[in-house]
Amino acid sequence: xxxxxxxxxxxxxxxxxxxxxxxxxxxxxxxxxxxxxxxxxxxxxxxxxxxxxxxxxxxxxxxxxxxxxxxxxxxxxxxxxxxxxxxxxxxxxxxxxxxxxxxxxxxxxxxxxxxxxxxxxxxxxxxxxxxxxxxxxxxxxxxxxxxxxxxxxxxxxxxxxxxxxxxxxxxxxxxxxxxxxxxxxxxxxxxxxxxxxxxxxxxxxxxxxxxxxxxxxxxxxxxxxxxxxxxxxxxxxxxxxxxxxxxxxxxxxxxxxxxxxxxxxxxxxxxxx
Amino acid sequence: xxxxxxxxxxxxxxxxxxxxxxxxxxxxxxxxxxxxxxxxxxxxxxxxxxxxxxxxxxxxxxxxxxxxxxxxxxxxxxxxxxxxxxxxxxxxxxxxxxxxxxxxxxxxxxxxxxxxxxxxxxxxxxxxxxxxxxxxxxxxxxxxxxxxxxxxxxxxxxxxxxxxxxxxxxxxxxxxxxxxxxxxxxxxxxxxxxxxxxxxxxxxxxxxxxxxxxxxxxxxxxxxxxxxxxxxxxxxxxxxxxxxxxxxxxxxxxxxxxxxxxxxxxxxxxxxxxxxxxxxxxxxxxxxxxxxxxxxxxxxxxxxxxxxxxxxxxxxxxxxxxxxxxxxxxxxxxxxxxxxxxxxxxxxxxxxxxxxxxx
Numbered sequence: 087x088x089x090x091x092x093x094x095x096x097x098x099x100x101x102x103x104x105x106x107x108x109x110x111x112x113x114x115x116x117x118x119x120x121x122x123x124x125x126x127x128x129x130x131x132x133x134x135x136x137x138x139x140x141x142x143x144x145x146x147x148x149x150x151x152x153x154x155x156x157x158x159x160x161x162x163x164x165x166x167x168x169x170x171x172x173x174x175x176x177x178x179x180x181x182x183x184x185x186x187x188x189x190x191x192x193x194x195x196x197x198x199x200x201x202x203x204x205x206x207x208x209x210x211x212x213x214x215x216x217x218x219x220x221x222x223x224x225x226x227x228x229x230x231x232x233x234x235x236x237x238x239x240x241x242x243x244x245x246x247x248x249x250x251x252x253x254x255x256x257x258x259x260x261x262x263x264x265x266x267x268x269x270x271x272x273x274x275x276x277x278x279x280x281x282x283x284x285x286x287x288x289x290x291x292x293x294x295x296x297x298x299x300x301x302x303x304x305x306x307x308x309x310x311x312x313x314x315x316x317x318x319x320x321x322x323x324x325x326x327x328x329x330x331x332x333x334x335x336x337x338x339x340x341x342x343x344x345x346x347x348x349x350x351x352x353x354x355x356x357x358x359x
Numbered sequence: 360x361x362x363x364x365x366x367x368x369x370x371x372x373x374x375x376x377x378x379x380x381x382x383x384x385x386x387x388x389x390x391x392x393x394x395x396x397x398x399x400x401x402x403x404x405x406x407x408x409x410x411x412x413x414x415x416x417x418x419x420x421x422x423x424x425x426x427x428x429x430x431x432x433x434x435x436x437x438x439x440x441x442x443x444x445x446x447x448x449x450x451x452x453x454x455x456x457x458x459x460x461x462x463x464x465x466x467x468x469x470x471x472x473x474x475x476x477x478x479x480x481x482x483x484x485x486x487x488x489x490x491x492x493x494x495x496x497x498x499x500x501x502x503x504x505x506x507x508x509x510x511x512x513x514x515x516x517x518x519x520x521x522x523x524x525x526x527x528x529x530x531x532x533x534x535x536x537x538x539x540x541x542x543x544x545x546x547x548x549x550x551x552x553x554x555x556x557x558x559x560x561x562x563x564x565x566x567x568x569x570x571x572x573x574x575x576x577x578x579x580x581x582x583x584x585x586x587x588x589x590x591x592x593x594x595x596x597x598x599x600x601x602x603x604x605x606x607x608x609x610x611x612x613x614x615x616x617x618x619x620x621x622x623x624x625x626x627x628x629x630x631x632x633x634x635x636x637x638x639x640x641x642x643x644x645x646x647x648x649x650x651x652x653x654x655x656x657x658x659x660x661x662x663x664x665x666x667x668x669x670x671x672x673x674x675x676x677x678x679x680x681x682x683x684x685x686x687x688x689x690x691x692x693x694x695x696x697x698x699x700x701x702x703x704x705x706x707x708x709x710x711x712x713x714x715x716x717x718x
Binding site: 092095096098099100102103106107109110111184186187189190191192193194354355356357358 | 374375426429432433434435436450453454455457458460462464467468469471473474478479481482484485486487488514
């Protein structure tokens with residue numbers, strides 16, 4: 087146990103340093119709070135118009151209007167927490183040869199990268215997610231979590247989302263290096279993730295065949311899973327199964343990241359980056 | 360003598376490169392079949408370093424210095440050859456080996472750009488598991504020698520280049536590694552900053568017996584810090600030995616400059632003095648270069664003052680920059696396939712690019 091704690095210390099330090107590093111740019115984040123609020127607001131009005139059409143008490147894809155609003159609000163609040171740019175970071179470090187400074191240190195590159203992502207998320211939680219959440223709850227009629235247990239599971243699921251996004255981004259960054267346009271790949275990724283995670287449109291709205299495929303992919307665990315847990319649409323065994331799948335995806339993508347890193351490291355070692 | 364700290368044997372690194380034909384047609388051709396070639400960056404390099412030794416690794420741009428350092432620090436895997444640093448094979452045991460080395464790349468920093476320097480030191484402390492007591496003690500030493508104390512609370516982006524380099528040097532020695540790699544540690548620094556850095560390196564080397572490999576373009580660094588230089592060009596070692604030996608071997612020249620009260624009649628371009636000829640620098644001022652293998656400067660001076668009313672006289676040696684640049688030029692000429700081989704007379708002490716002379 088002490089050996090594990092000793093091994094973890096450098097990575098806690100990486101998370102802390104990353105936290106401080108972002109603090110240096112805090113001005114940029116105050117604007118970000120408003121951006122997220124506007125995003126949620128836009129979706130609020132779109133859904134309100136759609137529900138209005140259907141009349142009082144209508145449901146769309148099994149969601150009532152307050153449920154839909156809450157799905158959107160918890161989704162954007164969560165995104166403000168799990169967002170990171172690990173992909174761009176690792177790709178530019180490799181491209182520009184800056185990774186050399188890391189390679190001469192006794193650290194695991196993937197663990198370091200994820201620690202930095204989590205440090206960033208810790209910062210975002212305080213300066214981003216909490217103010218945004220508060221603002222949304224005050225301004226819009228967001229539903230409270232379905233139960234105390236739902237809240238606890240939502241928080242757990244949100245943490246897993248952050249790990250999931252970190253793991254995905256590490257892989258995406260390493261794949262992007264192989265292409266001529268890193269930014270192009272990353273832009274495509276944002277589009278795919280925002281659609282497939284349920285951030286823009288709840289997964290329940292997708293056609294049946296698409297949903298059948300989506301359950302076998304990791305993306306809906308970024309937003310849809312925590313959102314459904316908050317609303318009480320997944321409880322008990324359902325919730326446990328969803329969380330289990332989410333955790334399994336985290337592990338699987340971390341392993342994939344390790345494999346990709348091994349291949350990348352070999353290329354750097356042979357070609358010098 | 361103990362085991363060498365660093366042993367490099369027949370180290371070779373080649374890179375795959377795509378050759379691109381010029382112009383549009385070349386670009387189109389390249390789309391279908393790229394012509395592949397190999398570039399040999401490091402070509403059978405061998406040397407050994409004893410513990411505590413400080414060696415200058417020099418060569419012109421593109422000579423293979425950085426490639427060698429990258430292999431010795433474990434970032435790059437060689438094409439062939441053997442390396443053993445502190446008993447490790449660097450690229451095979453990268454993370455374990457990394458605990459025992461310090462690395463400074465002058466052009467890059469290991470410090471976080473936007474946060475206070477001290478935060479980077481705290482991070483390094485955790486990475487290397489330096490105890491609190493050791494940390495305090497070493498930081499005190501760094502402050503004494505490099506005066507970094509007042510810099511610690513500032514973000515790196517606000518530091519001058521010299522300040523940043525002092526912090527980077529301290530950072531690379533925080534875990535007191537037995538082996539230190541310095542790649543251009545004085546690049547872009549002013550005279551005072553250079554002197555600080557050199558004094559610090561000397562002290563670290565003396566106090567901790569740190570083995571140091573230093574690559575630089577600044578030969579003053581080498582003259583002041585290193586007993587020994589390894590000179591490479593086109594990936595091959597041209598010289599491994601003392602700096603003085605390098606000079607004696609390649610440009611064993613003494614230069615005697617003397618002034619006469621007034622220009623001799625006719626203000627001639629050349630003055631013949633015994634078997635030697637002095638060239639005119641300006642009216643009344645002459646320079647005589649003598650091959651030290653043929654005569655001592657004392658003999659030449661005696662001959663000059665015997666026949667001429669000399670007012671003032673100074674003896675100098677070619678500075679090391681000149682010696683090294685001559686070696687680079689000679690090596691470049693030799694490598695041109697259609698160039699005639701330089702004659703022994705024109706290039707005294709020429710080093711064959713196959714064999715290495717040791718001095």
